Amino acid sequence: MEISEAEFAVTTADGFEAFLDSRNEPEWLQQKRRDAFALYEDYSKKDLDPEEFRRLDLRLFRPNDYRIRSTGDDSSAAGQFNNLMTERGEFAGQVAHIDGKPVQSQVQAELTEKGVIFCSLAEAVENHPELVQKHLLTQAVQPDTDRFSAWHAAFWTGGVFLYVPRNVELTQPLHSLIGLSRSGTADFSHTLVVLEDGARATLLEETSSADANAAGMHMGAIELIVGAGAHLAYVQLQTWNERVFHFAHQCGRVAQDGSLQWTVSALGSKFSHVHQDVMLDGKGANAQVNGVAFATDRQKLSYYTRQAHKAPHTTSDLLYKEVVRDRARMIWRGMIDVDEVAQLTDGYQRNDSLILSRDARVDAIPGLEINADDVRCTHAATAGQVDEEQILYCLSRGISRQEAMHVIVEGFFSQVFDRIPVELVRHTLSQTVQEKLGFGLED
């Protein structure tokens, strides 16, 4: 069946109205989008935060070059992806989006019987509107944060919805793929995860490009809502090609005695600017944040992390490790915020970087803002280069220079890999790092 193709500009009022018309959505949602677009227009008239964008040059980003597509090229599209995990893993459910359009959605029947929902966000709007309305862009990511959050809230298209009812525990992980396929596509995917009290789940998500040369943009958002005593492990493996602009607001909220283990891997994209916030809302809430970043060529990756302690006895532990090579640049800005009420908080952040070439650069800027008086908050940042003596030592044992680099880089990452409980993820990350090391070393 031939479906006529529609494309929507993502910056103009005309484009927005046409986009709205193409969506068969309830009025509350359409109104939400209109409000967000109005915010986007307001923000677009204003300058971006000069402090935040001091190190980020957006001149090369031309949003008018990208379009939302109402129909995707979904002919066996999922098969074109280097989706590293699906080949090896066994999952309780899988959802895939290509160019913002859902192409696959399945979940084990026994989970559905227990009330678990795992599907595309568009399906969830249709079948579970009350759940979506309650949680979508209300508690975690706020549309009025800045131009990018408003933009996303106006145009979000694809995305995944996971809902786990009270005290339901998933033992097998779930998998989500968000793919870009055709050049010039704008992807506005949204990930919304809601775990009710006492629930447990693991979600592995990949964002990836089918075509190494297809330019694209991703204006995403991730919302992870973890109920009291619930536990969520969420992994995002970002391997866009080096022609994708990646923006995202990501936020996790953890209620009393809940825990969130969040692993981010930043390997792809031409340019990334990501806000990753964890909010510890309930007494005894805990978050572990792991970051693995590897930037090469002219990639520019910027991650702003925030650990917000909003209740007593909350703990957070962030470890980011990044490797930069060639002319790549990595920016990490980390913040621990402790509210007045959040006594007996334990907040930790650590950032280590390894710089493989002279022209590569890392800016690591840790920060603390503490308003309670009985807390333990520590931070540390280190930066170093690969020691030639380490390379020589490897060479002297018959290991080639390239393998020596791999050994040293993998060793550098191992401290953060060791914290990731899912073997499949560790293995996938290790392999991705190896592939990335495989080119460009000769010069």
Add this chain to the structure above:
Amino acid sequence: MNALLKIEDLHVNVGETEILKGVNLEIRQGEIHALMGPNGSGKSTLAYTLIGHPKYEVTKGRIEIDGVELNEMDPSDRARLGMFLAFQYPVTIPGVKVADFLRLALSNVRNPDRKEGESLISMREFRTELRETMKQLNMDSSFATRYLNEGFSGGEKKRMEILQLALLKPKFALLDETDSGLDSDAVRVVSEGLSKLAGPEMGVLIITHHERLLEYNEPQFTHVMLAGKIVETGDASLAHELHANGYDSIRKRHPEEAAWEEQQQETAAK
């Protein structure tokens, strides 16, 4: 036939400074050589030059194994040809497990034509071999899962070097002060380890100030270095004599080199 490591009129610079000033030495597989000499005479420079450390520049002369010239060869290829150095100060490689490192090294040395990414020796075969070798050297099996040299004591680091020597089975093993900085128990452990390994398949060059390593591994040849040259060669008794009496008699017998040495020390002091 036994392989031959041949060093001919070797001159080596570090930066602008000439450290080795014409070294001649031949080592055959199966032989044990001791290399002695005062600090700064060039012993470690010779060892590093032989394995291809990029800081040491050969300005003249030739290094070869069975006629194959090593002068321009990459350190990794030299290792695959059978050259090994037990480092005086082994580096730490954080996050890299001893077993993983050794498996990679062994895969390359066993299969010198191996390219990056090609398959490694089988895990089962490797594990068995590693376990047996560690047992032979009285090493605790927990070593294998530790990160390479991270948090190792001086003695543990040296034993790790000996373990690598045992696994890689090089044709030529250079030991750079493997006995320094260790207490006497540790020296005994390392010395016994080496004596188990040295045999007809291995040529050994022991660089040392001490005698202990040589008690367990009696050299057929003792060479004395002074100011970048091998000035005397004798048998094991020369090593004993130098250990007992120091290098004054050597300096007396070789006034020209002794003068260079003095000059060098004065320059270094400035």
